Amino acid sequence: MSFCRRFSAVLPGIAALALAGAAHAVEPAAPVLPTYTAAYQPQTKDERGIWMEADEDERVLRDSVLLMRDEGLNAYVRQVLCREVGEDRCRSVRLYIVEVPQFNASMAPNGTMRVWTGLLLRVQNEAELASVLGHEFAHFELRHSLAGIKARRDAASLAAWIGVLSAGAANIGTGGAGNGSTLQLAVLGNYFKFSREQETAADLLGLQYMAKSPYDPAAASQIWQSIMAEADARSVARGLKPGREYKAAFFGTHPPSPERAAYLKAEADKLGKRGELRAQEYREAIRPFLPRLLAAQIRSNDFGGSEYLLQTLSATEGWTGDLLFARGELFRQRGNPRDLVTAADLFRDAIAKGYANPEAHRELGLSLMRGGQEADGKAALREYLKLKPDANDGNVIKMLVGS
Amino acid sequence: MMKNAFAAVCAVSLLSAGAASANSLVAPGAHSGVAKSSIATTSTGEWNKLSRTDGPGVEVWTRDGDSLNKVSFFGGIGGGLPIYRERNKKEAPLPKVTANMLLPDIPVLLESTYRSQYQVNKFSLESQDIVTIEGKQAIRFTYSFVRSDDEVERKGEAIGSIVKGKLFMVTYEAPAIYFFDKDLQDFRKMAETLKF
């Protein structure tokens, strides 16, 4: 509660919100942002400790093989953050894109922001990306990690969490003696369990950034709606009850909840501002990386969640070759007889739409052969060999073709 | 970075040495019934068979600890089954073997399993070729991957085949720095004498 006292002056209504949830009316969000202290330096012994740790983590992170180093992509994501929080605040951030297919972003107290590629795959437009990055920046500005240092979870919790989201990493260390979890937190980002009050405070300060930014504040609620819908689709496909993932707080640091989506929407409405979504700009910027992000998602053995994501992505710009190909892969990997038929249709669609990647012919051929359509399958595989004469699997495919 | 990664692996290997007492020695020579299956091979030099089992159809051999070098035998995993024991069947199921799998589907199954079971976010399939085991075709492939627990770049070489609707596979994996090359020739000799 000391937290609420400290910040209620800056963010009217937080205390009420945090205590009572969205059911109660709250004061309109303040139109002005709190004054931002640039180049903040740690003040206490505890704070200096977590900064030193964060600096050490950043050195490891900079060398990580999981970093997406593309300059254009990094500059673009940074630009979205800067538009959201303003140039002043943005200057204190060093942003890193880490190749992990789950939905997450985090910010360390020394100004290191980590954006997982799973987030980039899931947001539909710049405004949604901005709202998540803004929320993380708000935790940073409010220095929540210091308050949360005692509640910080260990690698085992993080593993359990991402394990649930993708698949069984709960006991990730298999280095012999079943020695628990040794996830590289330096790379993945430390895992703070923020209190509900802190979450609400970060949400509301995030909305204030949005109010000042060119972006549409409605996006803040929208992204949580899609994350919940995806979680439901995953559960249903696995024969589980929808709602279990987020109700059971499996989401770790940032549990989505219907309440959260609701109060974000209510607060955004109060701002009375309609901004830009910039969906088309977002699609263009992500397009070169989309096949890679999709491939990682498709191979995460999450049929329901992947199918939901593909349907959502196609709603923005229709079924592009990239999306059709990825969906074909999704069905081919599940591999039921009917899935193989669907997969073949999808690869054919992709090819008909001018999808130029020779792999489409390979995957079409393999789907057909596996489904028992030998002649058509071989024809597609021959086409693949023709289009990619130096394929690294040339001998394997030639064997299947029988030449 | 290299140094750090190396230290990390070595730290892990020390841990595994603690449990080594329960493991059993694999003497050089001919072995049959590997992974409680029809797999047979002839090894050179000594290996340790891990007492830990990662699944009912899996047997693991190592020299310095399985984070440093690891030969895994998958002995006839049937259709509808995952290659490893699922740690969380409900929330985190693993992909399953299907009886009509084609040879190029085998590396995909391995990648997809690793992404789930070991939080592998980087996996690249480097080469694929056809070899013959007792007159039956098998796929031989090489790959590299990074697990999120230690961020060490590992290389792998594997041979797999579908025999009567069941998956038979042998993989050799070790850190790319030093360890992979150290035992590669011994693995290849085993691979040459492999029977599924």
Ligand SMILES: [Zn+2]
């Ligand atoms: Zn948060």
